[in-house]
Amino acid sequence: MAAHNELGKWGEQIATDYFKSLGWQILHNDWQYKHKDIDIVCYDSENKIIVFVEVKTRSSSKWGEPYEAINLQKKVNIIDTATAYLHKYNLFGKEWRYDSISIIGTPETSHTLEHNKNITNVLDKFNHSNKNRYKRKNNGTWGSMRWGRGY
Numbered sequence: 001m002a003a004h005n006e007l008g009k010w011g012e013q014i015a016t017d018y019f020k021s022l023g024w025q026i027l028h029n030d031w032q033y034k035h036k037d038i039d040i041v042c043y044d045s046e047n048k049i050i051v052f053v054e055v056k057t058r059s060s061s062k063w064g065e066p067y068e069a070i071n072l073q074k075k076v077n078i079i080d081t082a083t084a085y086l087h088k089y090n091l092f093g094k095e096w097r098y099d100s101i102s103i104i105g106t107p108e109t110s111h112t113l114e115h116n117k118n119i120t121n122v123l124d125k126f127n128h129s130n131k132n133r134y135k136r137k138n139n140g141t142w143g144s145m146r147w148g149r150g151y
Helices: 003-021 072-088
Strands: 025-033 036-044 049-058 096-104 112-116 131-136 142-144
Touching: 003 025, 003 036, 003 049, 003 096, 003 112, 025 072, 036 072, 049 072, 072 096
Parallel strands: 049 096
Antiparallel strands: 025 036, 036 049, 096 112, 112 131, 131 142
């Protein structure tokens, strides 16, 4: 497997662990529809909402923030794929949203995780109002961070 694919799979596992730490149920990882996929499908039981998640992982922010790679076409693909998922599992009428997780770091270094909620409704990718940033602590728990690098 190519190094960038390994980094991506590692990031998806970090994101899965993060959602489990919130008490969310993981419904599917890497759900495929035609040539499209959704990295994580989970259920937020507190808010009773299905969440479709795109995970973007980068070893550094040298070339930009990971979430900047989620362009309009990717959002359209996610909506198409989410619609197929809702149809396949007869979940129409259920509330859902599309979130992203941005991870900067590697398995060998510290890393940050940024959770962007409801990104299909956010046209301005630099609007930080829906972002929560967390850093993995050495004891395996997640701690809040102020907006910034936090390294």
